[in-house]
Amino acid sequence: MSVFDGLKFRRIKSPIHNLDPRMKFVYVCAAFVAAILFGKLIPLFVLFLLPIPFVFLAGVQKEWLRSLRGAAFLAGFIFFVNLASSFFTSNYTLTAAAVENSAAMTLRFVVLVESFSVFFLTTSPDHLGLALEQTKVPYEFAFAFTTAVRFVPVLAEEAQTIMDAQKARGLELEKGGILKRIRNYVPVLIPLIVSAIRRSLELAEAMESRAWGATEKRTNLFALRLHRGDFALLAITVGILVVSIYVYIYVPIPTLSQFM
Amino acid sequence: MTIIETKNLTYTYPGGTTPSINNVSIKVQKGEFILITGPSGCGKTTLCRCLNGLIPHFYQGELKGHITVTGIDTTKHKTHELAKNVGLVFQNPENQLFALSIEKDVAFGLENLGMAREEMQERVEWALKLTDIYDLRERSPHEVSGGQQQRVAIAAVLAMQPEVIVLDEPTSFLDPLSAEKIFEVIHELNKELGITVVLVEHRLDLTAKYADHIIIMDEGEVVFDGNPREILSTEETRLIGVGIPKATFLYHMLKKEGVNLGEVTPLSSEDLTIILQEALKTSDRG
Amino acid sequence: MIEVEDLHFRYPNGVEALKGVSLVIKRGEFVAIMGQNGAGKTTLVKHFNGLLKPSKGTIRVDGVATTETSVASLSRNAGFVFQNPDHQLFSETVEEEIAFALKNFGFKEETIEKRITWALNLLGLSKYRKTSPFLLSGGERKRVALASVLAWDPEILILDEPTIGQDHQQKEKLRQFIIQMQTQGKTVVIVTHDVEFVSECNPRVLLMKEGVIVADGEGKKILTTPEVLTKSSIVLPQIAQVFMKLAPLGFPKDVIDVYEAKEILLRKLQEMRK
Secondary structure, X not given: OHHHHOOXXXXXXXXXXXXXXXXXXXXXXXXXXXXXXXXXXXHHHHHHHOOHHHHHHHOOHXXXXXXXXXXXXXXXXXXXXXXXXXXXXXXXXOOHHHHHHHHHHHHHHHHHHHHHHHHXXXXXXXXXXXXXHHXXXXXXXXXXXXXXXXXXXXXXXXXXXXXXXXXXXXXXXXXXOHHHHHHHOHHHHXXXXXXXXXXHHHHHHHHXXXXXXXXXXXXXXXXXXXXXXXXHHHHHXXXXXXXXXXXXXXOOOOOHHHHO | OEEEEEEEEEEEOOOOOOOOEEEXXXXXXXXXXXXXXXXXXXXXXXXXXXXXXXXXXXXXXXXXXXXXXOOEEHHHOOHHHHOOOEEEEOOOOHHHOOOOOHHHHHXXXXXXXXXXXXXXXXXXXXXXXXXXXXXXXXXXXXXOOXXXXXXXXXXHHHOOOOOEEEEEOOOOOOOHHHHHXXXXXXXXXXXXHOOEEEEEOOXXXXXXXXXXXXXXXXXXXXXXXXXXXXXXOOHHHHHHOOOXXXXXXXXXXXXXXXXXXXXXXXXXXXXXXXXXXXXXXXHHHO | OEEEEEEEXXXXXXXXXXXXXXXXXXXXXXXXXXXXXXXXXXXXXXXXXXXXXXXXXXXXXXXXXXHHOOHHHHHHHEEEEOOOHHHOOOOOOHHHHHHHHHHHOOOOHHHHHHHHHHHHHHOOOHHHOOOOHHHOOHHHHHHHHHHHHHOOOOOEEEEEOOOOOOOHHHHHHHHHHHHHHHHOOOEEEEEOOOHHHHHHHOOEEEEEEOOEEEEEEEHHHHOXXXXXXXXXXXXXXXXXXXXXXXXXXXXXXXXXXXXXXXXXXXXXXXXXXX
């Protein structure tokens, strides 16, 4: 679950947290594009270093590192698959270039993970929900998103209570072979699902009672407005894109193995 | 002025074989605080759902008879139209709050109605202050206690400024102290703002003193409808299984033993204390 | 017999819910654990069947330390009925629901049949034997959950907020049921904040506040001591409220039962008439 730890939000007030989520998302997309663009180690390393000042400014270093640790397994997997494929396709030779290439692919994956991690770590779900509401996304989806996030801790607690209740009736979740263990979860899943359905019904009643569907033109209590910081981020993002494209087209990038 | 009127209201849930409410005829005057009570399954919740249009629009099923709330025939208007006039607060605090911050939750109904932002912000602040949760407005619903969550639900309904607020066992999941706080808030809304209150409750010891009249239901029908002091004096009420306040019960027991305690039935421990103090003073002198 | 010595418990998120609780509950006692939300009541009782294990201190149930054995084996002895029956119900019929725990505990087929019949009879659910529990009303589902715990006949019965959402008649039935359990020699522990219900039963009361026990004694005495109650945010029972105000006239303060109140008042009034 440690990968999800990096995605969990903390309510901190930092300049990064206050940035408009839409601008942050644009940044993530730009980082995405730049990462895909480059297949070489050095530029990818630069892209990897780029968000680090943001991470420190937002004070989310610990959680960010945790998310990277969570991604480490998958990263290692990517590295070895790449290495193995080049090994087998080049008549069982291992070159420095192949190692560097695999490292680059791994780093590309890490850059993607870290960008998303920084985004989710510095954006509160309500900000995210607001951003969704204020873009052209239909309200139903934004609502579904925020409601889901709202109930995640509730459902988690309920799952724990249900497990406790069934354990108190002698259910032993850890015992038995793989098939028995899966069957053991039926007394936990069914009450959870039934409860979720009942909850949805009650929520629907409450929504109806508070004028859901009264008008197509729904208004919003809050408005996301762009501030100086957001424009600064936009400028940085555009800068990254422009520089990336320029470097990609015009600047030959050396590989480390050339220096060996 | 009659603000709620039902005539021979009968409703059967889809797939049901017997009606959940049968021939219910009640009248509520504007500004009244009425209490509906009765054993589990007597139809109180069904009646509540009729008052804001969830029945018949959300639940379908078969609704017979007439019902008018704030002058509107609920069968002919959608639930969202009725929402402006009648608010409904449900039993489970957690399942009425969907937003990630309390102020957004209170604004939910107003956003649905397409209200302008400035007006909405004023209304939200007003509702939060009336229910004494203004300081909690930026918190997430999950972080606050059950009693506070119910106050958010009340604020959310209040923000739409309905003429009637219906509350279906709002304190079921709350401890007695939080429950008292909720009843105080509701009582103030009724007294200060003139909002008609329809409260469904079991806890008569905490609520009977606020009610203008009490409706007792049993097996889908209205069996008593009248003045609280009268209703809580009858033997039948106890036999139906309604939990009359202990103070009232003690009063009746003493009266049966021939003690003269005056003619006014107490509805709360304060009432009874005064009655007993009087009786003991006169006995002393006599 | 439940022996708790200096029990401390800290949740994984850092919250210290129990800060040194010590108590002894003897076999056959009826105890009500009361206190505000968050005082630690449910946390405490979850230690009785091993769902939670102490961070510090010890707890022994019938001589066995809860850290030395499994939840399943502790539950065999201490049956826990959770507040919301919908957190337990999952079977196709009421019969299967009750059989669930019996099968888990390794009862034989014939015994299971007999136990199911017995439990259904006890709680007036025999006609629902083959019904799906999901089709029953709220009160009936609560009884099914209770039946499914009683079926394996635990010595200790723990009820977590059994009066929530119950109407007057259902609470009366519950009260009589607890008396019945007591006459059978069972130890009954209820976690509740329903003062009126407790004042009708007059059990031993353990009052908790912020992870410690602040009062432990006869219900009558504790529920009529305003200083203790207000500190734990508990409301005085109605009858106690009346007698508190009548105290200057020479009335005893520790009255919580309606019938006792009637007798006392009648006697006083008759005295005064002489």
